[in-house]
Amino acid sequence: MKIPMDKPVLVTSALPYVNGECHIGHLRTYVPADIYVRMLRKMGHDVIFISGSDTHGTPIVLSAEAEGIAPEAVVARFHDHFKRIFKALNVDFDYYGQTNSECNHKRTGEIVKKLIDSGYVYMEETKQAFCDTCGRFLPDRYVEGECPYCGASARGDECDQGCGKHLEPGEIIAPKCKICGNEAVFKEQEHFFFHLSRFADFLASYLDNLGGTRNARNYAREWVKKELRDWCITRKLDWGVKFPGRDDLVVYVWVDAPIGYISFTEELMSGDERKWREYWKEDGATIVHFIGTDIIYHHCIFWPAMLKGAGYSLPDAVVASGMVKIDGRTFSKSRGDVVWTSEFLERFHPDTLRYYLVAQSSHTKELNFSWDSFFLRVNNELVGILGNLVHRVVSFAYKNFGVVPEGEIEEEVITKITETREEAINAVEEYEFKKLVDAVMKLADFGNGYFQREEPWHLIKKGDKERERGGEIIKNVLQMLKAVCILLEAVMPEKMVEVWSQLGMESDLQSVKLDELTVPIASGQKLKKPKKLFERVEE
Ligand SMILES: [Zn+2]
Numbered sequence: 239m240k241i242p243m244d245k246p247v248l249v250t251s252a253l254p255y256v257n258g259e260c261h262i263g264h265l266r267t268y269v270p271a272d273i274y275v276r277m278l279r280k281m282g283h284d285v286i287f288i289s290g291s292d293t294h295g296t297p298i299v300l301s302a303e304a305e306g307i308a309p310e311a312v313v314a315r316f317h318d319h320f321k322r323i324f325k326a327l328n329v330d331f332d333y334y335g336q337t338n339s340e341c342n343h344k345r346t347g348e349i350v351k352k353l354i355d356s357g358y359v360y361m362e363e364t365k366q367a368f369c370d371t372c373g374r375f376l377p378d379r380y381v382e383g384e385c386p387y388c389g390a391s392a393r394g395d396e397c398d399q400g401c402g403k404h405l406e407p408g409e410i411i412a413p414k415c416k417i418c419g420n421e422a423v424f425k426e427q428e429h430f431f432f433h434l435s436r437f438a439d440f441l442a443s444y445l446d447n448l449g450g451t452r453n454a455r456n457y458a459r460e461w462v463k464k465e466l467r468d469w470c471i472t473r474k475l476d477w478g479v480k481f482p483g484r485d486d487l488v489v490y491v492w493v494d495a496p497i498g499y500i501s502f503t504e505e506l507m508s509g510d511e512r513k514w515r516e517y518w519k520e521d522g523a524t525i526v527h528f529i530g531t532d533i534i535y536h537h538c539i540f541w542p543a544m545l546k547g548a549g550y551s552l553p554d555a556v557v558a559s560g561m562v563k564i565d566g567r568t569f570s571k572s573r574g575d576v577v578w579t580s581e582f583l584e585r586f587h588p589d590t591l592r593y594y595l596v597a598q599s600s601h602t603k604e605l606n607f608s609w610d611s612f613f614l615r616v617n618n619e620l621v622g623i624l625g626n627l628v629h630r631v632v633s634f635a636y637k638n639f640g641v642v643p644e645g646e647i648e649e650e651v652i653t654k655i656t657e658t659r660e661e662a663i664n665a666v667e668e669y670e671f672k673k674l675v676d677a678v679m680k681l682a683d684f685g686n687g688y689f690q691r692e693e694p695w696h697l698i699k700k701g702d703k704e705r706e707r708g709g710e711i712i713k714n715v716l717q718m719l720k721a722v723c724i725l726l727e728a729v730m731p732e733k734m735v736e737v738w739s740q741l742g743m744e745s746d747l748q749s750v751k752l753d754e755l756t757v758p759i760a761s762g763q764k765l766k767k768p769k770k771l772f773e774r775v776e777e
């Protein structure tokens with residue numbers, strides 16, 4: 239989707255659920271979202287980038303109960319953990335909040351109240367799983383059983399192993415209590431429902447015009463076509479945002495979690511009413527959500543219906559990344575099929591992981607992580623092509639000239655850089671970050687071929703005229719390295735800053751725009767003694 243230049247852009251990344259440590263499966267959403275934001279800024283857009291910890295819901299309560307601590311303590315531990323990971327990986331949010339903030343309680347209360355006042359919420363006696371042994375109701379993750387749609391084993395609120403469908407309370411077949419393992423029964427309880435079925439026509443046309451990736455639109459369309467059932471939006475729990483007027487009920491976590499996107503915008507703008515309203519009440523911004531394919535239902539069905547019902551701006555695009563597998567298997571902590579981000583970062587540079595995550599597969603496709611594929615990408619592409627080119631060219635230039643030599647940038651080089659710029663912009667607009675890195679690596683490859691073809695090492699040993707020509711060739715290759723830095727900064731921010739500084743550039747690379755790509759690198763600019771960019775990696 240082409241983003242209009244005349245409006246600010248709000249990019250959000252799905253909220254990590256803070257009930258455990260970050261594994262590399264999580265990063266498939268955050269890293270590409272960060273790359274997207276950095277690229278939009280390079281293209282001249284005014285962007286804010288927000289996310290935060292998803293802190294409510296039953297899994298956190300279950301963990302807290304198991305440890306004998308308060309849910310707040312679980313949240314605090316993993317909220318800090320995620321913040322540290324994002325900093326280490328240079329995922330650079332303008333604001334990272336948490337959904338148990340006072341602001342989010344207030345905003346959620348206001349939105350739910352608005353939905354009630356507009357007649358979109360009704361009360362009904364409904365069946366809820368109940369455990370006789372434990373003597374308690376079993377909301378969401380307290381219960382497990384079988385999916386009524388596809389038969390896979392499922393959690394109380396989601397068919398996580400099968401069709402991915404959100405499950406309403408009472409829908410699960412053969413429910414079992416997660417605490418004691420005994421069979422659960424269904425008992426009547428009073429709950430509140432959102433009239434989702436009334437939004438079917440609205441959603442059908444909304445989804446037709448929604449930007450983002452096709453996988454998100456198509457998945458949501460299927461469910462809208464089949465049947466939209468009203469949505470139970472309350473739970474009998476203490477931990478959460480209280481349902482207006484009811485002390486015994488909180489709203490379902492999928493109500494207050496996406497509202498976090500609004501609250502975090504408010505918090506970022508420190509309550510400046512006029513400013514955040516421009517984003518969320520007056521269609522004054524382009525809103526882009528980055529999510530994983532496992533939460534399309536929530537972002538393309540519940541969320542726009544809620545926003546529409548409460549009179550808020552609607553998201554313009556939903557970008558859904560494919561899931562990550564480990565050696566062909568789904569993540570599983572118990573089987574050991576998991577790669578923890580913090581352990582990864584103890585051994586490897588964060589930029590190598592950022593690069594791998596986008597270079598390995600198309601954004602909407604599944605990413606099958608294996609150590610072999612990681613080593614191959616780093617050793618062949620980052621060390622073999624990029625690192626090698628930078629080192630060879632900058633060393634040669636540093637040794638023989640010490641500065642950027644005099645000369646014109648050739649038409650051939652300008653054309654190549656301009657083509658790469660177009661490919662990069664198209665890739666960003668298609669959310670195909672693999673195409674972005676492939677295009678830039680192709681430019682690096684071209685630079686390598688050019689250097690090889692022109693043989694400046696022979697020229698500089700001959701007369702003055704030839705030496706001058708040798709300098710001009712070097713200047714042209716340095717120009718291509720400058721372009722590579724600008725275009726890959728979004729993917730490998732730390733490493734590209736290293737190259738930038740070797741080239742003697744003094745500006746802040748992160749704020750350099752794409753318009754700089756073809757601005758000739760200044761002759762006479764002092765080069766720095768080059769250091770190796772990447773180290774080979776192995777088991
Ligand atoms: Zn299912």
Ligand SMILES: [Zn+2]
Nearest residue numbers: 369372415418
């Ligand atoms: Zn039980």
